[in-house]
Amino acid sequence: MTRRGFTALTAFSAARVAGANERIRAGFIGMGARGDRLLDLFLAAGAEAAAVCDVYGPHLDFAASKAKGARRFKDYRLMLDDPSLDAVVIATPDHWHALQFLHACQAGKDVYVEKPLSLTVAEGRQMVEAAGRARRVVQVGTQRRSSAMVREAVEFIRAGGIGRVTAVRACDNLNEWPLGIGKQPGAAPPPELDWDLWLGPAPAVPYNPNRGWYNYRWFRDYSGGQLTNNGIHLVDVVRWALDLGYPRRIAAMGGIYAIDDGREIPDTLEVLWDFGAGALVSFTQYNANDAPANAQGADLEFRGAKATLYLRPDRFEVVPQRVAGRVRYRPGPLHREDTRAAWMASRKPAAAPKLVRGTATADLEHVRNFLECVRSRREPNAPILEGHLSTATCLLGNIALRTGAMLEWDGARERFPGHDAANRLLDYQYRAPFTRPS
Ligand SMILES: NC(=O)c1ccc[n+]([C@@H]2O[C@H](COP(=O)([O-])OP(=O)(O)OC[C@H]3O[C@@H](n4cnc5c(N)ncnc54)[C@H](O)[C@@H]3O)[C@@H](O)[C@H]2O)c1
Structure with missing residues (x-):
């Protein structure tokens, strides 16, 4: 054909x-x-x-x-x-x-x-x-x-089980140092592969084994990198649990710091989103170090005023915070150690611990x-609108990284007000003859 x-x-x-x-x-x-x-x-x-x-x-x-x-x-x-x-x-x-x-x-x-x-x-x-x-x-x-387990965690958070959530951290760590996917010399496409049809609307480039199966995730013409690959699963749960729409402000930093394999996506990345809902959401991607992000080994942590909920692929755990029954500083010698010690001692767990086993990937x-x-x-x-908002939230992180700007986002219009360079990254020109039907 x-x-x-x-x-x-x-x-x-x-x-x-x-x-x-x-x-x-x-x-x-x-x-x-x-x-x-x-x-x-x-x-x-x-x-x-x-x-x-x-x-x-x-x-x-x-x-x-x-x-x-x-x-x-x-x-x-x-x-x-x-x-x-x-x-x-x-x-x-x-x-x-x-x-x-x-x-x-x-x-x-x-x-x-x-x-x-x-x-x-x-x-x-x-x-x-x-x-x-x-x-x-x-x-x-x-x-x-x-997933019944993730739904239970989401409902627990929504019902106030961990109190006011002010920060959520998602992380995806994998140590690919030193070789990553390796540098591959260009080659003729395998005879059984229609490389032109694999590329489709993406720019025409010679075949390279690194751009083929699975590894295309490391190249921007085909993928948003680990943020849209693994990160979206986590970002989607965050949006669901906190009932979030679009972020209002986005910032990102990172780069290819350690792995020399010709990839285009960062091996180290931090993205921050402010959804205007009083909670800071972040995504961490470390690809040259895979130490767990927390003692619970969770890839998602919801930090509430009463407890932290750690969500892992096989369980979620609610670890209570200790909070004081009275305000910290009353009139008196604020600097005195015994005042502070008394306050510390007065703190009680604000929630019950909880452990629920299950599977996140249903x-x-x-x-x-x-x-x-x-x-x-x-x-x-997983309706299409939620899929779009979660995907786009991740894509906005990539745009923030590429522009190096802290971006304001107008979700109703799906534009960055006054930022042409960022707006240009919201779409790309399909390679002829591929066009999207209107
Ligand atoms: N939900 C999940 O947990 C999950 C897990 C893995 C992958 N995925 C998603 O699934 C998708 C595929 O990932 P993968 O790891 O299977 O990649 P892959 O490279 O293993 O498979 C992609 C297949 O699509 C074929 N292909 C390419 N262009 C085609 C075209 N025009 N028509 C028909 N076939 C074409 C390729 O030849 C290849 O066999 C990605 O979008 C990925 O994000 C989702």
């Missing part, structure tokens, strides 16, 4: 409505690491894998060996032409999500789309609107939203929830 032929295709079709007892017929786009896992999960949840699509032959072959009888495609547009598909699952690299999603909406398919929702803020906004117009059921792959529940919603037409646990 040539690129000219690719854009000439149209993919409008009427939405099929699955009967209550019928298996949902799903088509899968992107059969790499995540696509393979999602294929297993959808089969386990009772869906029919009716079609599989990849631009790399061996991944397609492997998927087809599991999805018995599935139609095979290199070009997802041809797959979308199949009116018998109820839903599509998008697990391609991030730079493909928007285009494939918009075409899937046009074709009347419900969509399970992997996180991050999009590569740019403008893409995400367009995806939200297209899904709404086409009345599509959309689940974003932020599967913590389907992959199967998330897929089941999507399939239920495809039938019921209800909104899934």
